[in-house]
Structures are given as C-alpha cells and as structure tokens.
Amino acid sequence: MIGGNFPNISFQTFYVSKEETNSPQIIEIIKIGKKLKESNILTKDASATISIGYGRRVLINGEVQDFSKIKKEEIIEIVDYDPIKNNLLIIGPAEPTYKTPVHWMIHHSRKEINAVVELQSSVFAERLNKKIPVIDDKYPTGSIDFIKEVLRGLKDSEKLIIKNESVLFVGNSIKQVEDSVLKTI
Numbered sequence: 001m002i003g004g005n006f007p008n009i010s011f012q013t014f015y016v017s018k019e020e021t022n023s024p025q026i027i028e029i030i031k032i033g034k035k036l037k038e039s040n041i042l043t044k045d046a047s048a049t050i051s052i053g054y055g056r057r058v059l060i061n062g063e064v065q066d067f068s069k070i071k072k073e074e075i076i077e078i079v080d081y082d083p084i085k086n087n088l089l090i091i092g093p094a095e096p097t098y099k100t101p102v103h104w105m106i107h108h109s110r111k112e113i114n115a116v117v118e119l120q121s122s123v124f125a126e127r128l129n130k131k132i133p134v135i136d137d138k139y140p141t142g143s144i145d146f147i148k149e150v151l152r153g154l155k156d157s158e159k160l161i162i163k164n165e166s167v168l169f170v171g172n173s174i175k176q177v178e179d180s181v182l183k184t185i
Contacts, residue, residue, distance in 0.1 A: 011086035011142070013096055021077035021091045025052045025059055028174045030070050032117065035178065037067035041185050046121035049099040052174055053107035053114045056080075060103050062094025078104050083144060098141060105147045106170065110154065115174040117181055120166045124185060132184070134161040141165075159184060 029050045036042045048067065051060040058078040064070050076092035081104040088096055088104075103116050125134075135153040139146035150168070153160040158180060160168040169184070171177040 011088055011096075011101060013088045013090060016079055016089060016091045018093045019091070020072050020093065021059065021075065023054065023057075023059055023077060025054055026072055026075050028052055029059060029061055029075055030072070032174055032178050033061065033064065033067040033070040036117075036119075036181065039182065041119065041181065042067045045123060046119055048120065049097055049103060049116075049118040051103040051107065051116045056108075058104050058107050060096070060100055062092070063097055076100075081105070083147070086142075101142045102147060102150060106150065106154070106168075109151050110170070112172055113154075113170045115171050115177040117169045117177050118166050119169075119181070119185070122164055124167050125161045125163065125165060128159075128161060128167060128184065132159045132161050132167065133157050134163055137163045137165055 029052060032050055036048060042048055049061060051058050059075055060078060061075050064074050073093050076090045076094050076096060078088060078090050078100065080089040081101055083101065083105060088100060090096060099118060106113055106116055133153050135149045139149060154170055158170050162168065169177045169180050171180060
C-alpha cells in the first residue's frame with residue numbers, strides 16, 4: 001500500500017502486481033506521448049497525462065520525465081478505483097499521478113470516451129480560454145465535487161479547460177484525441 005500525497009488529493013494505492021502490464025494498448029500511449037513531445041507541445045513547462053480505456057480497466061502514464069523516451073514501465077493499468085474510499089488498485093511498477101482517479105472516473109462515467117489527453121499547462125489554458133469551455137478550480141483536484149464539475153463540462157464538449165491548471169481532450173479513440181490536440185494547440 002502506498003499513499004499518494006499530491007496537491008489537493010490523497011489516495012491509497014494497492015498494487016495487484018508491480019510487474020509491467022501486458023496490454024497491447026500501451027504502445028498507443030507511448031506513440032502519442034512521443035508525438036506530442038516531437039510537436040513541441042510537451043516542453044519543460046507542459047506535461048501530460050494520457051489514458052486509454054479498455055473493458056473495465058484504464059491504462060495511464062505515471063510520472064514521465066521525458067516523453068521522447070517514455071517507457072512501458074512508466075505506464076500503469078488501473079484495475080479498479082473506489083472514489084468514496086479513495087483507493088486505487090493497479091498493475092505496474094510506476095507511481096500513479098494525482099490525475100489518475102479523475103481519468104478513471106471520466107472513462108467509467110462516459111462509455112463513449114476511450115481516450116483522454118490532459119495537458120498540464122497554465123499557458124495553454126490561458127491561450128485557449130475563450131475557445132473552449134472552462135470550469136473553475138474551486139474544488140480540490142480529485143474530489144467528488146471536482147469530478148462532477150469535469151463531467152458536467154464534458155457533457156457537451158470534447159475539450160475542457162480546468163482553470164489555471166490544464167486542458168482536457170476526450171474522444172472515442174486515441175487518434176481522434178490526438179488530432180484534436182494537434183488542431184487545437
């Protein structure tokens with residue numbers, strides 16, 4: 001058991017296994033991570049959380065230092081998440097980021113969403129402020145109220161700004177989300 005102590009959220013992580021996950025979709029996260037880095041979207045001032053849903057599970061990157069060199073062991077598989085108890089059940093050697101529970105909830109609340117890219121960049125959020133719906137950051141990241149706000153914001157849009165923090169892109173496929181990020185940014 002490892003407790004995540006991140007800004008605004010605390011959760012417990014239970015590892016089913018610390019071995020690398022064997023999901024074939026891992027390559028999709030690696031490809032888009034490298035493409036965003038090569039496109040100069042991910043810089044020293046901008047990071048990303050990329051997730052892909054499959055079945056009842058979600059693949060998501062942990063903390064990645066350099067997306068041009070992202071490795072399989074930097075990706076975890078979320079087996080389950082209990083938002084009431086704030087418990088994550090995962091497979092993989094990486095530590096989850098504080099964005100992990102939010103991505104899990106997006107995938108499990110909206111069945112048509114199979115891919116999420118979140119760019120943590122206040123610069124992008126400010127630049128796109130008038131073009132994309134914005135939610136306020138009045139609730140702690142990862143709280144039930146925060147997740148409700150995110151889901152409300154995504155109800156009529158596949159893009160969403162979390163004020164002063166990040167830009168979310170969602171879609172049915174990783175290709176659809178990748179295209180949306182590249183066109184928007």
